[in-house]
Amino acid sequence: MIDAPFGELAVGHRRVSRGRTITETDVVNFCMLTGNWLELHSNVEFAKSTLYGQRLVQGGLVFVVVNALLGFDPELIEAFYGVDRLRFVKPTFIGDTLYARTEVLRLADRGERHGVATLLLEGINQRREVVLRCEFSLLVRKERLAVAPPVPLEQA
Amino acid sequence: MIDAPFGELAVGHRRVSRGRTITETDVVNFCMLTGNWLELHSNVEFAKSTLYGQRLVQGGLVFVVVNALLGFDPELIEAFYGVDRLRFVKPTFIGDTLYARTEVLRLADRGERHGVATLLLEGINQRREVVLRCEFSLLVRKERLAVAPPVPLEQA
Amino acid sequence: MIDAPFGELAVGHRRVSRGRTITETDVVNFCMLTGNWLELHSNVEFAKSTLYGQRLVQGGLVFVVVNALLGFDPELIEAFYGVDRLRFVKPTFIGDTLYARTEVLRLADRGERHGVATLLLEGINQRREVVLRCEFSLLVRKERLAVAPPVPLEQA
Amino acid sequence: MIDAPFGELAVGHRRVSRGRTITETDVVNFCMLTGNWLELHSNVEFAKSTLYGQRLVQGGLVFVVVNALLGFDPELIEAFYGVDRLRFVKPTFIGDTLYARTEVLRLADRGERHGVATLLLEGINQRREVVLRCEFSLLVRKERLAVAPPVPLEQA
Amino acid sequence: MIDAPFGELAVGHRRVSRGRTITETDVVNFCMLTGNWLELHSNVEFAKSTLYGQRLVQGGLVFVVVNALLGFDPELIEAFYGVDRLRFVKPTFIGDTLYARTEVLRLADRGERHGVATLLLEGINQRREVVLRCEFSLLVRKERLAVAPPVPLEQA
Amino acid sequence: MIDAPFGELAVGHRRVSRGRTITETDVVNFCMLTGNWLELHSNVEFAKSTLYGQRLVQGGLVFVVVNALLGFDPELIEAFYGVDRLRFVKPTFIGDTLYARTEVLRLADRGERHGVATLLLEGINQRREVVLRCEFSLLVRKERLAVAPPVPLEQA
Numbered sequence: 001m002i003d004a005p006f007g008e009l010a011v012g013h014r015r016v017s018r019g020r021t022i023t024e025t026d027v028v029n030f031c032m033l034t035g036n037w038l039e040l041h042s043n044v045e046f047a048k049s050t051l052y053g054q055r056l057v058q059g060g061l062v063f064v065v066v067n068a069l070l071g072f073d074p075e076l077i078e079a080f081y082g083v084d085r086l087r088f089v090k091p092t093f094i095g096d097t098l099y100a101r102t103e104v105l106r107l108a109d110r111g112e113r114h115g116v117a118t119l120l121l122e123g124i125n126q127r128r129e130v131v132l133r134c135e136f137s138l139l140v141r142k143e144r145l146a147v148a149p150p151v152p153l154e155q156a
Numbered sequence: 157m158i159d160a161p162f163g164e165l166a167v168g169h170r171r172v173s174r175g176r177t178i179t180e181t182d183v184v185n186f187c188m189l190t191g192n193w194l195e196l197h198s199n200v201e202f203a204k205s206t207l208y209g210q211r212l213v214q215g216g217l218v219f220v221v222v223n224a225l226l227g228f229d230p231e232l233i234e235a236f237y238g239v240d241r242l243r244f245v246k247p248t249f250i251g252d253t254l255y256a257r258t259e260v261l262r263l264a265d266r267g268e269r270h271g272v273a274t275l276l277l278e279g280i281n282q283r284r285e286v287v288l289r290c291e292f293s294l295l296v297r298k299e300r301l302a303v304a305p306p307v308p309l310e311q312a
Numbered sequence: 313m314i315d316a317p318f319g320e321l322a323v324g325h326r327r328v329s330r331g332r333t334i335t336e337t338d339v340v341n342f343c344m345l346t347g348n349w350l351e352l353h354s355n356v357e358f359a360k361s362t363l364y365g366q367r368l369v370q371g372g373l374v375f376v377v378v379n380a381l382l383g384f385d386p387e388l389i390e391a392f393y394g395v396d397r398l399r400f401v402k403p404t405f406i407g408d409t410l411y412a413r414t415e416v417l418r419l420a421d422r423g424e425r426h427g428v429a430t431l432l433l434e435g436i437n438q439r440r441e442v443v444l445r446c447e448f449s450l451l452v453r454k455e456r457l458a459v460a461p462p463v464p465l466e467q468a
Numbered sequence: 469m470i471d472a473p474f475g476e477l478a479v480g481h482r483r484v485s486r487g488r489t490i491t492e493t494d495v496v497n498f499c500m501l502t503g504n505w506l507e508l509h510s511n512v513e514f515a516k517s518t519l520y521g522q523r524l525v526q527g528g529l530v531f532v533v534v535n536a537l538l539g540f541d542p543e544l545i546e547a548f549y550g551v552d553r554l555r556f557v558k559p560t561f562i563g564d565t566l567y568a569r570t571e572v573l574r575l576a577d578r579g580e581r582h583g584v585a586t587l588l589l590e591g592i593n594q595r596r597e598v599v600l601r602c603e604f605s606l607l608v609r610k611e612r613l614a615v616a617p618p619v620p621l622e623q624a
Numbered sequence: 625m626i627d628a629p630f631g632e633l634a635v636g637h638r639r640v641s642r643g644r645t646i647t648e649t650d651v652v653n654f655c656m657l658t659g660n661w662l663e664l665h666s667n668v669e670f671a672k673s674t675l676y677g678q679r680l681v682q683g684g685l686v687f688v689v690v691n692a693l694l695g696f697d698p699e700l701i702e703a704f705y706g707v708d709r710l711r712f713v714k715p716t717f718i719g720d721t722l723y724a725r726t727e728v729l730r731l732a733d734r735g736e737r738h739g740v741a742t743l744l745l746e747g748i749n750q751r752r753e754v755v756l757r758c759e760f761s762l763l764v765r766k767e768r769l770a771v772a773p774p775v776p777l778e779q780a
Numbered sequence: 781m782i783d784a785p786f787g788e789l790a791v792g793h794r795r796v797s798r799g800r801t802i803t804e805t806d807v808v809n810f811c812m813l814t815g816n817w818l819e820l821h822s823n824v825e826f827a828k829s830t831l832y833g834q835r836l837v838q839g840g841l842v843f844v845v846v847n848a849l850l851g852f853d854p855e856l857i858e859a860f861y862g863v864d865r866l867r868f869v870k871p872t873f874i875g876d877t878l879y880a881r882t883e884v885l886r887l888a889d890r891g892e893r894h895g896v897a898t899l900l901l902e903g904i905n906q907r908r909e910v911v912l913r914c915e916f917s918l919l920v921r922k923e924r925l926a927v928a929p930p931v932p933l934e935q936a
Contacts, residue, residue: 020507025493040230074195184806340491343815357489357594376657396709649805
């Protein structure tokens, strides 16, 4: 979502990513990765008795998937800076498809080589609902880093 | 880390969790889950040429693991509320062991049945370095929810 | 399910765990972990021609899940002792939710510091059927082991 | 599918393997393993708008599964030699069950100890459609390699 | 390990399986599958302070792997019958290689079509130590079940 | 590696991808995915007795990883066409880092909208050895397909 050096970014610029459907496999994998098997996410019978009547997708999974959909070009981005005001606005269910939408909120110069870009990052589903919202900050280069091909073309 | 109803919580109360070692398997699993294969996390040769000389553990993985170490008692916690000021303070390497440390920062009453507890949540490694810091807010019940055994003891 | 030192346990004491739904993902994961791809568990067409008309959940998966639902408090339990009379009483299908139920069967003193507690461990599903039954023995401490916080609170 | 030493193989000999159902879990696992999250395989909403109206199973997954169904007896096969004319003839959908079918196409002597057997390898589904076809070559021993038991029976 | 119909089995017959090395990946996968993250298996720092100075492989993982190494021919075996006297005799560490060794202990006729074969099943490592021992019973057919090829050779 | 419409491709054009280190986790995952646990890939003790003295990475895993490193832009590529002359030239070991290198070999017009591009695809490791070689053919569009944002920017 950062597709240009710091000096070429403009407040208000918006982008939408490709989508990814959250499957039952993803939900089980996230229970497995974290070791957190709250019945809201892992017990169908329990989930029937709750407000939504079905298992919810974990907020943490929504966050890391939306983050990854954002993309991250190492030639432009020096480092991940931080996250603020992360809120889960609506539930995500198994079978929902998530997209990342970004808007450049603030641009702060940080010297000769970098600036901090703060994005409004939203997770949006196929019903056009915003499910997650946060401010996501990245340290962006002022010049694209030329990465030499790791295995030279002619010699390998 | 929330081990009592809202009314019994006190600002300043601190806790430390059990620990979990972050393995190469975890790092590969997180590349797989997110689809983000940045060479900083997945290419040993590339990582040798960077500041730390080795692969870094993904910030997102540190966040979800520290979160999960925090624990989450569904009899006491109604919902996850949000995250603020999430910062990655130091790098985590493969083989590091992470613990979650919490301190109650603020307690905000929200009516008859709930309050919002805001914790300082820190991820700490075996070298006693703080690697991650954020403010983590939870909606906490004023009375423990008595969960009936799902399959009655005598009849099953 | 062992929630007290050996001296406080009583024959006949019963407990029920939280539940976990066995998903298709779990069944595929268990084929993957063991390398055992019997068509009864992994081939939908083959399974249609069998007695139950659908894939069965592996007995080994039922066993390790029910075991894990049992919980295991390292401050109280010194070691896992053994399993006897393990029988699979009824089939488990994809989508079934399993609970562990225990009853203390026998308590055998083993000197100053430990005793062996033998539990009747049953796996029960959402139809209140017992699907698995075994006798599960644990070496239980007579005094709770105080585990010092691994990363001291004040110094870290 | 190579079930005899090289000298006992005959052109035209055919075999069919056991079957394996390709689940949603397998498709997600293959996205994870490869890091390739093309929406054709991973986005249900996108897939609805395509020719088949649903997610397709990845060709690479069909290939490695059909390959593995083929089996590989290390006492008879010295090495994997190569693959030619690999074509994906029909789509595979989540829930399809795949079988490997082989026919010995060519047998080429390679000296005293080995020969190369080239098989027509086809992936077939439960609708009796050929979905994948290739020529698969293996270096086959002229004498079965007697593998001594790794842990001697009497001494262990 | 059951390689013949019931009538051809003989008490005292012994077999050894192929081997499988238990990797750190397997140990993490088993923590993930079960949701049991006891620090003895998942925290390197904690493990240093224990008797063995390193993480232990979970008993449940040893059991299901040794079981799977045993093999299970569906043309000969009708069903899994039960497990008795399961004991974990010695610890397994990451990097150990396990083999299954069986000896036919008892053969009990069960009518016209089946018998129960009880095997002494042992898990053995590369140091020739027995790490696990149990009695494993299977319902074995008196006549091999001829399984018709699922996708007829000539028609597909 | 196809980064332009068919008409702009030129025979002889070469590219190198980013790299990915093949970990023990990847090798175990591929055993798990395929169900193929040949001791050459999964038994450290057995592997010590072979020519290379260590476990080999599976050819199929090398193939699918190199393939995925190739990238696949759905706006330019209509379909995967086929693979020819796939050969495994040198072994890959755990810890090796793989890159994909491509060279356009042939361009065949296929009517108004597409052409078939055949690439020499090579897998190269950090020692600059070619480990895998094949001819990889893709159906490439003559005009880039404009994919409308799935969730309209202004309405969502």
